[in-house]
Amino acid sequence: MSYRRYLIGRDVLLDGRTDKGTAFSIEERQALRIHGLLPPSIASPELQVERFMENLRNLPDDLSRYIALLSLQDRNETLFYRVVMEHTQETMPLVYTPTVGLACQKYGLIFAKPKGLFVSIHDKGHIYDVLANWPEHDIRAIVVTDGERILGLGDLGCNGMGIPVGKLSLYTGLAGVAPEYCLPLMLDVGTNNKTLLNDKYYLGLRQNRVTGKEYDDFIDEFMQAASKRFGHQCLIQFEDFANHNAFRLLAKYRDQYCTFNDDIQGTASVAVAGILSSIRITQRSLSDNIFLFYGAGEASIGMSDLLVIAMEREGLSVEDARKKIFLVDSKGLVVKNRPTGGLNEEKKRYAHELEPITQLSDIVDAIKPTFLIGAAGQGPAFTREILEKMASFNKHPVIFALSNPTSKAECTAQEAYEATNGQCVFASGSPFPNVEYQGKTYIPGQGNNSYIFPGVGLAVVTCRIRHIPEELFYIAAKTLSDLVTEEDLAVGLVYPSLEKIHDVSRSIAVSLAEYAYEHNLAALYPKPDNLDQFIKSNQYTANYRDVLPSKWDWPKLN
Structure with missing residues (x-):
């Protein structure tokens, strides 16, 4: 960006895009008038990464490590992404799930420096003006949330800003989308979380959530303003909206804007990828399986819909594919003659002509699924009894405990392997350590959306894909x-x-x-x-850029 070449002196060290810390050369220090503002030793980027990781590993807990990484991102953006790219396995659980969930809960205490835009319901009528305050003009990817359903933690209001920040860090760290193209954005319409409303450190609006027409008009204005400010091909990724808004907003905007909902579509894509890999182990065709989803919200419906498309590719009709898929919600098995009703249009697609069953263990007995997939965000639900039942009628039962963060997972990897005598195929949403069982080491797969959405974003921003x-x-x-x-x-x-x-x-x-x-x-x-x-x-590489001004730009000394 042209403004960077004019930064001189201490300003160079205060700009996260230009700062190199102790990696500035002698020539750069002299030309930029920062000689003496740094210790005389010159460090290589490799040594800087090593030093940071040494400090990171010595911190007492993961929240401290999260704060340290965000501080590095503010201070030296290039070094931050170099750390993430070179130590992905170690840093991704800190930058995103599961640590980001705790960071969102503590957001009011740990907030130090804004990393995105906050647009509140009070900005209605002037959203374009707020977007115009963002200093970058070439924004190609926005991750936006209203904070109503953060991971499995519920309504965190303004504290949910940690999610767009973390997602876009992964856009760059995992796919190489240039960070200057990315904008994290929070739409603050209030919160119904009474604990937050009474928390003196809460940073968002202290009011109950706006709903109905006022909410819809606000979202409409945001979409129009974002398109006007950053162009119609700017990707808008919806993140952690509540079920009742997520599906309808996706349906409303998907053909008008370049947009997708990661909780519905990204989760679906990574789950279907895991399913396609699993059947290489179980040696069954996709259509020979019975899929039982524990949860019937955005994630499970999205997975089911995409799974139907996958089975269509094998030659099944949509109707026959849906017969292979069963959903469980808070009232039990989703069936057509449910006495309590409560089936929305998305659930009705997968409602079967069966008697109502409420207990998951009984449902497993009745359905005898080959795949048991958890995405309810309700914590431990796949008991040893249920896991043993899965193993009793499957040589290789497939167990996906996809809920985030770790505390919300349906079971641990250790529990799954032990209960199935090491025969299960396991994947989870948050990372679990390797499992040693009966002399064999099992490496749990992490079915994290991070395998999907950064690649989608990279395709959109490089080739300017108009719709998804x-x-x-x-x-x-x-x-x-x-x-x-x-x-x-x-x-x-x-x-x-x-x-x-x-x-x-x-x-x-x-x-x-x-x-x-x-x-x-x-x-x-x-x-x-x-x-x-x-x-x-066109992929971003975490290499220091040349920040030397040309001789024509050097400031004259008095």
């Missing part, structure tokens, strides 16, 4: 599954190693870009001759 049809998420799932090796499967992994995720994201982006160009969805013309090379050349 559902087919793109099936392609992303298939691409991700195809990258799982036989060596991965042998140790229980149904996803590639997180250390490969930068390349995984590019592979997904290339597959999506190919589809976009074939279906006239990409606005970047002409189509690059080599999409892989083109996207790779």
Whole structure:
């Protein structure tokens, strides 16, 4: 950006985009007039990473590590992303789930420096003016939340800003989307969380949530203002909206704007990828399985809908595919003749002609699923009894405990492997340590959306994809599954190693870009001759940039 070359003196050290810390060379220190403002020793970027990781590992807990990483991001953005890229396995649980959940709960206490935009309901009528205050003009990806359903933690209001910040850090760290293209955004319409409303450190509006027409008009104005300010091809990713808003907002805007909902579509894509990998272990065709979803919200409905598309690719009709899928909500098995009613349109698609059953254990007995997938966010629900039942009628029962954060997981990896005598295929939403069982080491797969949404974002921002049809998420799932090796499967992994995720994201982006160009969805013309090379050349790399001013820009000394 042109403004950076004019930074001189202490301002260079205070700008996170230009600061290199002790990595500034002697020539740079003299030309930028920062000689003497740093210790005389010059460190390589490699040494800086090593020193930071040494400090990070010595901190007392994960929240402290989260704060240290965010502080580094403020201070030296390039070094932050270098740390994330080189130590992905270690830092991703700190930058995002599960630690980000605790950070959101403590947001009022740990807030130090804003990393995005806060647009409140009181800005209604002037949202464009608020967006115009953001200093970057070329914004290509916005992650937005209203904080009503943060992970499995519920309504955290303004404290939910930690989610867009974390997501966009992963856009860059895992896929190489340039950080200056990214904008985290909080739509504050209040909160119904009484604990927060009575918390003197809470930073959001102290009022109950706005709903109905006023809420809808506010969202409409935001979408129009974002499109006007940053262009119609700016990606708007909806994140952690409550079920009652998430589905209808996706349906309302998906064909008007470049938008998707990660809780519905990203979760679906990563789950279907895990399912496609799992059947390579179980040796069953996709349509020969019975899928039982514990939870019937955004995640489970999204997974079910995408799973239907996957089974259609195997030749099943939509009706026959839906017969393979069963949902469990707070009232029990989703059936057509449920006495309590309460079925929305999304659930009705998967309601079966069965007698109502309320207990999960009884449902497992009745359905005898091959896949048991948890996405309810209600904590431990897959008991040893249920896991043993799964193993009793499946040689390799597939257990996905996908709820985040860790405290909300349906079971641990250890519990799953022990209860199934080491025969299960396991994946979770948050990371679990390796499991040693009967002389064998099992590596639990992490079915985290981070495998999907950064690659989707990379494709959108590099090829200017105008709309994101559902087919793109099936392609992303298939691409991700195809990258799982036989060596991965042998140790229980149904996803590639997180250390490969930068390349995984590019592979997904290339597959999506190919589809976009074939279906006239990409606005970047002409189509690059080599999409892989083109996207790779546009990926952000965490290397220090040249911040030396030209001799014509040097300030005159008095």
